[in-house]
Amino acid sequence: MIAALFAMSTTTTQAAPPELKREFRAAWVATVANIDYPTKPGLSVDQMKSEMVAILDKCAELKMNAIIFQVRPHADALYKSSYEPWSYYLTGKQGQAPTGGFDPLAFTIAEARKRGIQVHAWFNPYRADHPSHKSELTKDNIAVTRPDLVKPYGTFKWMIPTAKEVQDRSYNVFMEVATKYDVDGIHIDDYFYPYPVTTEGKKVDFPDAEFYASYLQSGGRLSKSDWRRKGVDDFVLRVHEGLKKDAPHVQFGISPFGIYRPGIPEGIKAGIDQYDELYADALKWYELGWCDYMSPQLYWPITQTPQAFPVLLNWWSQSNKKNIHLWPGQYTSRTNPADGNWKATEVTDQIELVRKDKGSTGTIHFSMKAIQNNWNGIADALKNSYAETAIIPESPWMKSPNPGTVEAVMDKKMPPSLRFSAPNPKGVGLFVLQDSTNRAITTAEPGAIQLVRDANSTVFIRIMDRVGKLGQFKAFTGYRLSAQAIER
Template identity: 50%
Template structure:
């Protein structure tokens, strides 16, 4: 560690302190989904002026920061389209009002969301729908570059949707290429997919129309096992490819909250294993995802789908100790009381196997349904929290940074500069200041190397900086103290 001894106006001197006793922040994942399909969260409607689109997105990110969330899960591929410039898929109709039509002037919502989130201490995970090719009720015609036009044999019609056939290798390869294009080009913290694998059954429980690929396979498996095999293979490939290219990028899945009815015994509901062909228990047991966010969208006291009972079951399926961050149905507030969600968070905190929550969806919090947002700020998320470290991705903590400070006479502020002393990339700096016996903590992006601090009536007693690497491991704090 290297520190500079500083003299402020020849009156206040700061020097090195080896054990600053800085308070450690809670490790808790606090996420929210931003859905773009059907303009659920953003943008408020298709075809808005660019300035309005940016303003709305910035307002959502600012709101998340005020709520002391630490991650946003941003839907960038609702239906084989793109909320970012892509050579593989057309621009989304939910952005511009017409599939394939670029915003004018062209801008990049994903890059903007990443930059704005990181500036505010939030992770940004890119959320993909790997198989849905067209949403029910889509208004315009598909773009000439949409996969339903370029490779129509891969796309099936089902219950008003268009769906990639998961058993077609070309369909899986296409979706994987789309995901890896984002991993390669963008500084995302995570890749996320939700609960849509094979489509949810229609009211007549019609079979998915994959007769061609089934007959072509000549498989000796049962048709259900054959379908699951393709989903399992795809999940494993995504996990492996992401970590081959960028080992620190987390891969997360938010499966339907019930694996199978009767697991555990009291649970009733849809059989995701046999109807969506999603064996999420296998993926968790094998460690093919870095975090599992089962959509536990039911109430605590609902015996057939009890939130704490299901959370405990998912924990028991997690021998490799991957992150368990249940999804909460915050959008259900009104008619539910907001206390249902706050109690679910409290249940999660008491459980030794779960370390956070994800809210469906961000709008439910920003609209403050039944004062849910207010309750989160005033009672639940009163202090900032760090995303739990992913030790299986990297268990090596970075070295403490070198910190220097000097008085900026022109600005009448303390200028604090720092640098990393490690070759390992730094994702975040945890900046902490103690003034009048009170600590204030702020997370800054890893590319930042300077901060200005305006003293109040008294100068800070301690200025502390901690490095956090791409996997969330923290260094020893480096600090200056007032002599």
């Protein structure tokens, strides 16, 4: 499967491969309420496979290089979990496994790697149920087994973020995926404490008073707001440290509400204060480097002064003290003619602003549905914006297993082909193949690629490890890449 092609330049024989563009090009694939995948509960396994392949094929066609796949919408799982029931959004019944042993996460990873696409597993750490869930909760759902740890709030059920048992459970859920599945990242979004519910115009306080009272009785002195923030802080830091210890090549990404606090920076307005209402101190995590990438949801147009995209982008960029990755979230679904009706140029102009900003190296689109539906021509526009193949930016502070130097053998029979592999497959992020015409093909799986004889060209192959570092290349003079798919 060809993951990325082809940008053209003049044909010359070179001693080294052309420099590759570095840019994170991702989309969220939301499963809650069947937003992106699967399109409805109860599809056959073949249909679910076909839908995921279509998502990944579209990403490959547009030279995107990552998806953020929601695997825990609310205390459930789109994979075989040791802790939580199968998701309702798969079969239409929580706890019912897909037939034939189908594991959507495992399948997605395998298919994505063929196409050179990263998979980041996206979790909600505290949500326990959602109004779009229409079946009964299973007997092993945390809302059933530990109702003392789960509270109704508005139309949702929510775990108590400060409770040690909740933090332990979510941490174990995250780490099971990070260590048992070949994911590239662990990702959380803006849902920490829930967005405030209002009744008769008044905000309803989150129902954790008994837990705070217990904290005070044990000698605690923090205010309720500080206590709540500390609970979220502790969990974020624990995940960061756990990944560095047990899965050091797996990135930790956070996508908070895009405005840190109202009035920051000056002139910015917001209807929510995430610091004091979601109890998320995203700036603290960012400045202390408690994640590997920050993706603030900059979901407003460029010219909307109270929440102007370039103003917020600049503020987040200047706040990046640890020089981790800044990959803003874009509200690409606002290109929906029935909901926002943004022109595609709003999204592509934002991409250009990010490219001009020295502190950011990519974006994430919410969500994949907009791209697949080509709302207002957004997929067509992205094909132009992403015309040049790009690989993910390097994370030099992270550790990857050593893949070794690429092993490549030329078969000169007609048509000629190049077979390639790695001494240590666990260290392979990508096999990167290029030629002197600046064509590029990427895949994370070993295989063989058909070549074309060309006396004026050289084919280069090397390995990018799991954290984006490119290894030593091997060169084969007298050939160029063909447009044939990689065979396995």
